[in-house]
Amino acid sequence: MKYYMDFAYGSLIKHGEELCGDMVEFFNDENQFVAVLSDGMGSGVKANILATLTAKIGLTMLKEGMRIEEVVETVSQTLPVCSQNKVAYSTFTMVKVAKDGFAYIVEFDNPTVFFMRGEEMLRLDWNERIINNKKIRECKIQLKERDRIVMVSDGVEFAGTRPTLNYSWQWKDIAKHLLKFTNENMNAKTITNNLLGVCNQLYYFEPADDTTVATIKVSSDSKAVLFSGPPINKKMDKEVVHKMMGSAGKKIVCGGTTANIVARELNVEYKSSTEIIDEDIPPIGYIEGIDLVTEGVLTLRKSCEILKKLLTTNDDSFLHKKKDAATLLSKILYEDCIHIKMIIGRCINHENLMTDISDNLSARLYILNEMKNVLVKLGKIVEVEYY
Numbered sequence: 001m002k003y004y005m006d007f008a009y010g011s012l013i014k015h016g017e018e019l020c021g022d023m024v025e026f027f028n029d030e031n032q033f034v035a036v037l038s039d040g041m042g043s044g045v046k047a048n049i050l051a052t053l054t055a056k057i058g059l060t061m062l063k064e065g066m067r068i069e070e071v072v073e074t075v076s077q078t079l080p081v082c083s084q085n086k087v088a089y090s091t092f093t094m095v096k097v098a099k100d101g102f103a104y105i106v107e108f109d110n111p112t113v114f115f116m117r118g119e120e121m122l123r124l125d126w127n128e129r130i131i132n133n134k135k136i137r138e139c140k141i142q143l144k145e146r147d148r149i150v151m152v153s154d155g156v157e158f159a160g161t162r163p164t165l166n167y168s169w170q171w172k173d174i175a176k177h178l179l180k181f182t183n184e185n186m187n188a189k190t191i192t193n194n195l196l197g198v199c200n201q202l203y204y205f206e207p208a209d210d211t212t213v214a215t216i217k218v219s220s221d222s223k224a225v226l227f228s229g230p231p232i233n234k235k236m237d238k239e240v241v242h243k244m245m246g247s248a249g250k251k252i253v254c255g256g257t258t259a260n261i262v263a264r265e266l267n268v269e270y271k272s273s274t275e276i277i278d279e280d281i282p283p284i285g286y287i288e289g290i291d292l293v294t295e296g297v298l299t300l301r302k303s304c305e306i307l308k309k310l311l312t313t314n315d316d317s318f319l320h321k322k323k324d325a326a327t328l329l330s331k332i333l334y335e336d337c338i339h340i341k342m343i344i345g346r347c348i349n350h351e352n353l354m355t356d357i358s359d360n361l362s363a364r365l366y367i368l369n370e371m372k373n374v375l376v377k378l379g380k381i382v383e384v385e386y387y
Helices: 044-063 070-078 154-158 171-181 186-202 234-246 256-266 297-310 325-334 361-377
Strands: 005-012 022-028 031-038 090-098 104-107 116-119 126-133 134-142 148-152 211-222 223-228 248-255 270-272 285-288 292-294 339-344 381-386
Touching: 005 022, 005 031, 005 186, 022 044, 022 211, 031 148, 031 211, 044 070, 044 090, 044 104, 044 256, 044 285, 070 090, 070 126, 070 134, 090 186, 116 171, 116 256, 148 154, 148 186, 154 171, 154 186, 171 186, 171 285, 186 211, 223 234, 223 256, 223 325, 234 339, 248 256, 256 270, 285 292, 285 361, 292 325, 297 361, 339 361, 361 381
Parallel strands: 223 248, 223 339, 248 292, 339 381
Antiparallel strands: 005 211, 022 031, 031 090, 090 104, 104 134, 116 148, 126 134, 148 211, 270 285
C-alpha cells in the first residue's frame, strides 16, 4: 500500500523576540516526503538566519537524493560564523520518507524524535557516527499506517524548568504526555497543537526559548476533489463531471453555474439553502452525491483567508465552532484529506460580469491559485487540472 504523510508544525517565539530561532522546511509529493527542523544557536535574528540556512540546505539536498555526509559538509561550510564565539552552530532533525513508506531519520544535537505506533512509544535502532567533526544519529525504519513521528526543538524540553511548574519535564515525561493525551486517530496538526499548548502553559505563556513541534502522521491517501468554474467548451461538461464523480474522496463544487452543470449532468436537482449563518458568506447548496456545494468567489476568498490563518495559529478549534460554507470548505480541505485535486474551468461567466460580486475568470483563478499555494504550505498534495 502507498502511504502519504499528514504533516503539521508550529512554533512559540521566545518572549521578547520578533523572529523565531527555529525553522521548519518540508516537501511533500507523490514520490517522497522530506522535513527538516533546525534550531539556530541563541535567539532572534542570528538564530533565525542559522536555522533558515540549515533547513533550506538540508531540504534541498535530501530532496535531490544527496547523502547525509554531503548535507552536513555543505551546512558546515555555508553557515556564517559568529564574531563573538567563532562558532556557526545549528542543530537539526531531518526525516525523508520514500514512496514505499521507508523512512530515514537523522539527528544532530536536537532532542530525539518521538516515534509512536499504536499505543506504544517505539525505541528506534540508532547508529552514531562522526561527520565533519559532528556526531550524528541516524536510523531507518519501515513505516506503517497511523505511525506518528514528532520532532521537537530543545525549547520543548526546557518548558518545564520553572520550579513552580513541572521541573521534571524531560524527554520521558513528554513521551508519557504524548501517549496519554494524543492518539492515532488525531491528525498531525492536532497532535502538534496539543504539545505546543502544554509547553506554552509551562512557560506561563512567556516562552524562555524558541519552541517548535513538527508532526508526521502516516496515512493512506485521503482525497478530495474540488470543481469550480464551467469548462471553456460546453461539450466538456459531461467529461469533467464524470471525472469528478469517478475520483475517490470528498467531492466539492464551488460556484452557482458550476453547481447547475453538475446537477444537469447527474440528472438531479440542485437546491440552495435559505439558512443564513454568516451574512458575509452565501449559504450552501445541495446536490445528491456531492459532499459540499458552495457559492464561488466570495466563499473561496473567505475559505482562503481561513486556511491562511491556520498557517499562523496553534489553535484550530474555531473550525468546529462555525457552520458557514467557507468554514465547512476549509475544514474538509484541512482536516479530511491529504491529496486534493482541483478541477478548474476557464470559461468566463457572462451572467455575472455586470454584478459587484462577479465570478469572473481572473478573480476565480487568482483565488484558487492562492488557495493551492496555502494548502501546499499546510502539507497537502495539490493537483490542478484546467478545462
